Amino acid sequence: MNTYEKRAEWVRDYFKKVKPEPKLISYYKGKNILVTGGAGAIGSNLIIALSDLVGEKGKVVVLDNLSSIKIKNSWNITPLSNILFVEGDIRSDVDLKRIFKEDIDLVFHLAAFFANQNSVDYTELSAEVDVIGMIRLLEYSRLAKIERFIYASSGCAIYGSYAKMPLQEDFVSMHLTTPYQINKMTGEMYCNFFAHHYDMKAVNCRFFNSYGPGEVPGQYRNVIPNFIYWSMKGKPLPITGTGSETRDFTYVLDLVQGLVKAGYYKEAVGENFNLAAGKEISIIDMANLVKKITGSGAPFLYKPRRKWDTKPRLLASIKKAKKLIGYEPIVKFEDGFMKNIEWFQDNWDLIEKLADFTPGMSSAVRNGK
Ligand SMILES: NC(=O)c1ccc[n+]([C@@H]2O[C@H](COP(=O)([O-])OP(=O)(O)OC[C@H]3O[C@@H](n4cnc5c(N)ncnc54)[C@H](O)[C@@H]3O)[C@@H](O)[C@H]2O)c1
Numbered sequence: 352m353n354t355y356e357k358r359a360e361w362v363r364d365y366f367k368k369v370k371p372e373p374k375l376i377s378y379y380k381g382k383n384i385l386v387t388g389g390a391g392a393i394g395s396n397l398i399i400a401l402s403d404l405v406g407e408k409g410k411v412v413v414l415d416n417l418s419s420i421k422i423k424n425s426w427n428i429t430p431l432s433n434i435l436f437v438e439g440d441i442r443s444d445v446d447l448k449r450i451f452k453e454d455i456d457l458v459f460h461l462a463a464f465f466a467n468q469n470s471v472d473y474t475e476l477s478a479e480v481d482v483i484g485m486i487r488l489l490e491y492s493r494l495a496k497i498e499r500f501i502y503a504s505s506g507c508a509i510y511g512s513y514a515k516m517p518l519q520e521d522f523v524s525m526h527l528t529t530p531y532q533i534n535k536m537t538g539e540m541y542c543n544f545f546a547h548h549y550d551m552k553a554v555n556c557r558f559f560n561s562y563g564p565g566e567v568p569g570q571y572r573n574v575i576p577n578f579i580y581w582s583m584k585g586k587p588l589p590i591t592g593t594g595s596e597t598r599d600f601t602y603v604l605d606l607v608q609g610l611v612k613a614g615y616y617k618e619a620v621g622e623n624f625n626l627a628a629g630k631e632i633s634i635i636d637m638a639n640l641v642k643k644i645t646g647s648g649a650p651f652l653y654k655p656r657r658k659w660d661t662k663p664r665l666l667a668s669i670k671k672a673k674k675l676i677g678y679e680p681i682v683k684f685e686d687g688f689m690k691n692i693e694w695f696q697d698n699w700d701l702i703e704k705l706a707d708f709t710p711g712m713s714s715a716v717r718n719g720k
Contacts, residue, residue, distance in 0.1 A: 354697045355429045358564055361690065362399040365604045368681055375615045379404035384614075385455045387441050387488065388462030389413030392566035392573075393503070393558070395427040397459060397607045402431045404611065409433060412453050416440045419465060420567050421707040427565060441484035447491045457614055458492050460485065461503045463535075467659060469571040470531035481534035482541075489545050499552045499620070501613050502542050506559040506599070506625055508535035512661040516631075517668035520557075520623055528659040539623060552620045554613045556606075559627035559667050563603030563687055564694035569707040575600065575688075578638055579695050580706055582647035592656040594635030597664045599627040602687035605680035612676040619676050627667035628680050640685070644692055 352360070382405050388394045390413060401411045413436045417423040428436050435453070439446030441462050463481055464470060470477035485502075492500050508531070511524025527533050542553035560573060568580035578588050609626035613619045638651065672678035695702060 354694075357697065358396075358694075359399050359429055359431070361564065362396060362604065362607070363403065365608075365682075366400060366403070369608055369679075371611065375612070376404065378615050379409070379611075380406050381408040382456045383410050383412065383454050384457045384459065385412045385414060385450060385453070386459045386461060387414045388460075388503075390415035390417055390425055390427045390436070391419055391461060391465070393561055393603055393606055394459075394461045395429070395565040396563070396603050397461070397610055398434055399429050399431070400607050400611055401459075402429075402434050405433060407433060410435055410453065412437065412450055412455065414439050414441065414446060414450050415462065420705045421569070422705060424705075426701060427567075441488050442479060444487070447487060451491050451495045455492075455495055455497055457499050457501070458488070458497055459501045459503070459610060459614065460488060463503070464531070465571060467507070467529040467531045468657065470529050470534065471659060474530045477530050478534055481531070482537050485538050486541055489541060489551070493545060493549050493551055497551075499554065499614055500542065500545070501554045501556060501610060502538055503610075504539050504555045504557045504623065505532070505535040506557045506627065506665065506667055507662065508532035509539070509557060516664055516666045517629070518625065518666065519668045520625060520671050528661050546621055554619045554621075555623035556609060556613050557623060557625045557667075558606055559599040559601050559625065559665060561603050561606055562600050563691050565603060567702055567705045570709070574598075574634065575637065575641075575691065576695075578641045579645065579692060580702070582641045582645040582649065583695065583699070585647055585649050587649045587652040588638050588641070589652045589654050590634060590638065591654045591660060592634070592663075594638065594651070594653075595633055596662070597631040597633050597666065599630065599665050599667045600632050600637065600684060601626065601628045601680065602682035602684075605682055608680075609672060609676070609678045612678055616676040622671075622675060624672040624675060624678075625667040625669055626672055626678060627669055628684070629667060629669040630684070631664065631666045632684060640688060644689070
């Protein structure tokens, strides 16, 4: 079995366990779905699930400018016959015109300038993509009279640093610490504007720290792929802070489940809700697990927290998503983690080539600011 077949099988096995209701399955059949950012960590999993759901009479159109990885390459897109990949930019009228010729029914908007540190380093560019690009996409979606617009928002963007745990949807902080967080919150507000003014059926899904197959490590990427990468290379793991900080690490297919349900259940329309595991794991526990599984004996390297990283804990309440759309995360951290490692092993040569830790680019690498 090649790595594409394996990934597709992982998604299919997952959905066999989730057992979506028959009405959801028939709803998606034959639809034409746009996934922006479909070559990315989460999108590359979502498109497999959607490809199965829409079947031969539908299609999944991926719009991605491949900016997330060092070498522009669509390798993360599983070659399935009903997936159409368009290399293009959400800011480009030319690309959007091309895409919306495909008679799009639903839009899953996952493209983003990822993430916190990157947005500190490239503030204007992050706003161009995450705000201006998103407005342009919303405009085209509105003109195309799509059925629903599902937005990948972020839990770290909405609740600030000092909210009560578990984080509940009705609390909003205006004290955000990075342009990425500001942009992501702005994205939700634009969804709400299009919903109020144009009756667009929009859904804001607030993800918490994703991990799993599909995410290439890099200086601007999440901690789990980076720790796996460094451990597999026998390098020390840099811990920014004390290691007692926690995150609500969520297996990527649990997020995909939430998205698929958000695209179907009418109760999701006009709503915002968390999609997370609903469990807290400390950075040190996660780092010890990485070392154990990879057999790395390299030490931890303690560094000061980055200036914007003011969240000692992250734990989401997932009650609202459970109630509205029957969201139910099913993957235990250890199990999802093992899949993540397997994916790294299967794709190691490519991951080594694509992992981007070019010295001097990230101010986090330079001086911790
Ligand atoms: N990964 C997480 O832990 C997490 C947490 C909260 C929210 N989110 C949100 O979920 C979404 C997906 O996250 P991900 O981890 O898959 O990110 P990712 O960076 O892996 O994927 C985003 C994709 O968007 C593409 N892209 C960037 N700019 C673009 C542009 N101008 N036009 C077209 N494509 C463009 C990139 O090439 C990339 O493939 C993002 O919107 C992110 O903000 C992710």
